[in-house]
Amino acid sequence: MAILLFGRATAFFVLGATCATGVAAQEAPRRTRIAAGPQLVPRFPGAKGVVVRPFLDFSRVRGDQVFQFEAADESSSTSIVQNSGFAVGPAVNLEGSRRTRDVPGVPKVGFTVEAGGFAQYTASALPMRGRVELRQGIGGHKGLIGVASLDYVARDADEWLFAIGPRVTYSNGKYQRAYFGVPVESVGTSGLAAYRPSGGVHAVGATASYLKQLSRHWGVSTYAKYDRLVDDAADSPVVRRYGSRNQWSGGLALSYTFFGRAN
Structure with a gap:
C-alpha cells in the first residue's frame, strides 16, 4: 500500500499510516518511506x-520489492484491486478556498473535499503508466473533475527514478462556473462581464519528477x-483580470526509509 499526500491532503496522512500499519502486521517485514518538504x-x-x-x-512495500511509482501530482489514493498491471481504488484530494478578496465582487469558493476513484495500468513491456482519476467536489465548488495522465518512468530500483508525461484535466460546468464564471448578479459589483462556461477540458500540461x-x-x-x-x-474574465492561463507547481522533499533500501 502507498498513500501519496500533498498539502491539500495532509489530513489523510494519519489515515494512510493507520491502514498501512494494519497490513504490515499481517505481511511483515515491510519497508516504510516518509518524505516531507515544501x-x-x-x-x-x-x-x-x-x-x-x-x-x-x-509509502510502504514488502522488504524485497521496490517502491511503487507515484506521480507527484496525483491524489491521495490506495489500491484495493491489483492484477496484471491494473490497479483500481479510491482517491481523495483537498482543494483550498478562493477568498472574496482574491476576485472582488464574485462569489467565493469554499474549501472542497474531492472524493472519487482512480484506475491505472502499468505496462510490463514498456516503462509507461497510464492513470485516470474522477473526483466529485463535496462542498466548495461542488463540481466534477477528472485527470488523465501518461508517464514515462525510468528507474534503477530505488536508487533513482525519473518520470515525465502529459496531463489533461476535465471538469463539468458546475466546477468551471465556480472558478471561471461570472454570474449575472455579480456584473455590477465585480466590473466583469457576465460569463457562464460549460464543461469540458480546461487544462493541458505535463509533470516531471x-x-x-x-x-x-x-x-x-x-x-x-x-x-x-x-x-x-x-x-x-476572472482569469484574464485576476489570474493566469499558465499554472505552475513545484516541490522538494527529503525522505527517510525505515529498514533501508531493497536488495
Missing part, C-alpha cells in the same frame, strides 16, 4: 500567484508541473 502551488485554480504548502509522501536515494536511509525527491488553461477556462 511545495509551491497555485492559490486556487486559475490563480496568478502561488502559495507554499506541505509536500508529503508515505525525480527521486534520488542518497544513502541507505536518506533520499530526496523533487517535481515540476505546468498546466495551460484552455477553452472556456482560458477565456474567463
Whole structure:
C-alpha cells in the first residue's frame, strides 16, 4: 500500500499510516518511506500567484520489492484491486478556498473535499503508466473533475527514478462556473462581464519528477508541473483580470526509509 499526500491532503496522512500499519502486521517485514518538504502551488485554480504548502509522501512495500511509482501530482489514493498491471481504488484530494478578496465582487469558493476513484495500468513491456482519476467536489465548488495522465518512468530500483508525461484535466460546468464564471448578479459589483462556461477540458500540461536515494536511509525527491488553461477556462474574465492561463507547481522533499533500501 502507498498513500501519496500533498498539502491539500495532509489530513489523510494519519489515515494512510493507520491502514498501512494494519497490513504490515499481517505481511511483515515491510519497508516504510516518509518524505516531507515544501511545495509551491497555485492559490486556487486559475490563480496568478502561488502559495507554499506541505509536500508529503508515505509509502510502504514488502522488504524485497521496490517502491511503487507515484506521480507527484496525483491524489491521495490506495489500491484495493491489483492484477496484471491494473490497479483500481479510491482517491481523495483537498482543494483550498478562493477568498472574496482574491476576485472582488464574485462569489467565493469554499474549501472542497474531492472524493472519487482512480484506475491505472502499468505496462510490463514498456516503462509507461497510464492513470485516470474522477473526483466529485463535496462542498466548495461542488463540481466534477477528472485527470488523465501518461508517464514515462525510468528507474534503477530505488536508487533513482525519473518520470515525465502529459496531463489533461476535465471538469463539468458546475466546477468551471465556480472558478471561471461570472454570474449575472455579480456584473455590477465585480466590473466583469457576465460569463457562464460549460464543461469540458480546461487544462493541458505535463509533470516531471525525480527521486534520488542518497544513502541507505536518506533520499530526496523533487517535481515540476505546468498546466495551460484552455477553452472556456482560458477565456474567463476572472482569469484574464485576476489570474493566469499558465499554472505552475513545484516541490522538494527529503525522505527517510525505515529498514533501508531493497536488495
